Amino acid sequence: MNWLDELKWDSQGLMPAIAQEQGSNDVLMLAWMNREALQKTAELGRAVYFSRSRNKLWFKGEESGHVQIVHEIRIDCDQDVILLKVTQTGHTPGIACHTGRHSCFYRVYENGEWKVTDPVLKDPQTIYK
Amino acid sequence: MNWLDELKWDSQGLMPAIAQEQGSNDVLMLAWMNREALQKTAELGRAVYFSRSRNKLWFKGEESGHVQIVHEIRIDCDQDVILLKVTQTGHTPGIACHTGRHSCFYRVYENGEWKVTDPVLKDPQTIYK
Numbered sequence: 001m002n003w004l005d006e007l008k009w010d011s012q013g014l015m016p017a018i019a020q021e022q023g024s025n026d027v028l029m030l031a032w033m034n035r036e037a038l039q040k041t042a043e044l045g046r047a048v049y050f051s052r053s054r055n056k057l058w059f060k061g062e063e064s065g066h067v068q069i070v071h072e073i074r075i076d077c078d079q080d081v082i083l084l085k086v087t088q089t090g091h092t093p094g095i096a097c098h099t100g101r102h103s104c105f106y107r108v109y110e111n112g113e114w115k116v117t118d119p120v121l122k123d124p125q126t127i128y129k
Numbered sequence: 130m131n132w133l134d135e136l137k138w139d140s141q142g143l144m145p146a147i148a149q150e151q152g153s154n155d156v157l158m159l160a161w162m163n164r165e166a167l168q169k170t171a172e173l174g175r176a177v178y179f180s181r182s183r184n185k186l187w188f189k190g191e192e193s194g195h196v197q198i199v200h201e202i203r204i205d206c207d208q209d210v211i212l213l214k215v216t217q218t219g220h221t222p223g224i225a226c227h228t229g230r231h232s233c234f235y236r237v238y239e240n241g242e243w244k245v246t247d248p249v250l251k252d253p254q255t256i257y258k
Binding site for chain 2: 002003006016018020024025026027029030042072073074075076077078079081083097098099101104105106107108109112113114
């Protein structure tokens with residue numbers, strides 16, 4: 001059986017994909033993949049997601065240049081979640097978030113509120129031209 | 130505005146929640162939460178998910194005793210993915226997966242196949258009595 005057919009895609013043909021930074025093990029982001037996105041990711045060795053808002057393949061870094069080099073692709077026990085080990089290129093430290101931050105998970109829960117904890121590393125207006 | 134109302138729950142009132150191990154930063158699993166699960170998680174300081182198969186709250190560890198102590202709750206930029214920093218209790222090293230493995234992400238893609246790489250730490254039959 002084809003390795004893509006073994007997986008449990010949801011009713012929209014998608015599954016969540018977590019991008020984790022090689023080395024630091026920081027969780028950078030979660031995006032979605034369809035079959036084609038995962039196939040391209042494996043082929044190209046760089047992260048390709050499926051953009052649910054734009055309804056098309058999203059070659060991560062296509063606008064920002066902040067490509068994610070993929071070192072490893074894992075699948076979970078239920079075969080419905082992908083985990084990528086990546087190097088976030090384009091800036092040091094890596095910027096995975098469209099807000100110019102290292103990780104998309106920059107808000108922490110504290111006493112009934114979400115507090116922004118992580119700094120903007122680069123003005124998004126200079127990232128997306 | 131209530132901190133739970135700021136979040137973008139999907140059409141079924143759910144969102145993905147990633148459990149990451151405090152210290153190692155290993156990604157242990159991804160499960161789903163509804164509003165009540167997240168509220169309980171914050172209240173109790175232990176991971177409470179929503180089981181889509183059983184259609185009810187899932188107090189992680191309720192059967193296995195392998196409770197996840199929650200140190201931190203983060204939300205992503207789109208406010209539709211949760212990241213928990215946890216200590217996986219009940220065994221050393223922690224067992225998050227129902228297969229008796231440390232992490233649910235124990236299969237790696239290699240040349241068109243999924244290869245099991247991580248060992249079973251404890252027979253699941255002795256975990257779930």
